Amino acid sequence: MSEIEQxxxxxxxxGVNAYIVHAPEGDIIVDAGAEPQKILGALRNPVAAILxxxxxxxxxxxxxxxxxxxxxxxxxxxxxxENAGVTNYEPLQDGEGMALAGQGVxxxxxxxxxxxxxxxxxxxxxxxxxxxxxGSVGRTDRANASWEEIEVSLRRVMPYWEPSTRLYAGxxxxxxxxxxxxxxxxxxLGIV
Ligand SMILES: [Zn+2]
Ligand SMILES: [Zn+2]
Numbered sequence: 001m002s003e004i005e006q007x008x009x010x011x012x013x014x015g016v017n018a019y020i021v022h023a024p025e026g027d028i029i030v031d032a033g034a035e036p037q038k039i040l041g042a043l044r045n046p047v048a049a050i051l052x053x054x055x056x057x058x059x060x061x062x063x064x065x066x067x068x069x070x071x072x073x074x075x076x077x078x079x080x081x082e083n084a085g086v087t088n089y090e091p092l093q094d095g096e097g098m099a100l101a102g103q104g105v106x107x108x109x110x111x112x113x114x115x116x117x118x119x120x121x122x123x124x125x126x127x128x129x130x131x132x133x134x135g136s137v138g139r140t141d142r143a144n145a146s147w148e149e150i151e152v153s154l155r156r157v158m159p160y161w162e163p164s165t166r167l168y169a170g171x172x173x174x175x176x177x178x179x180x181x182x183x184x185x186x187x188x189l190g191i192v
Contacts, residue, residue, distance in 0.1 A: 053129025080116025112150030
């Protein structure tokens, strides 16, 4: 079973998370916003892939440094790759199942915070980018953001929640989905 490690990074004093999925046959990096040496220093094994939840600068700011040092393939949704100016990548598709380093990763397109936001399902856990944040959801006051789409996206990830499900977000602490269900006022009711 894979271990998901949270790497807390600082981008000009603003906290953002990257993650390393320590999978049976290698490591998988999720997001690379800042402090590339801190991400690289947490690796234990060769990197099988770099997954990107969405194209905001605080999630891709260190991508080219991390890519250069690891030589790993970058996977992201084409909508956000285009907006972020990332050209060398493998496009992610909604509903895609990937086998990376001996770990199954299921991809859901979960737009709203950005048009190309995706969530990664790793076992019963979810790496959700800025779709869900502790006590909140991703900002929708920026260009190309949509509250209506966030709500549709929440209704796509929540049916997969189990009692043990943890949520790994782009900012803040790791969440227990069932705790969030009871306390986060932005989550629609009656889905889980
Ligand atoms: Zn964002
Ligand atoms: Zn963010």
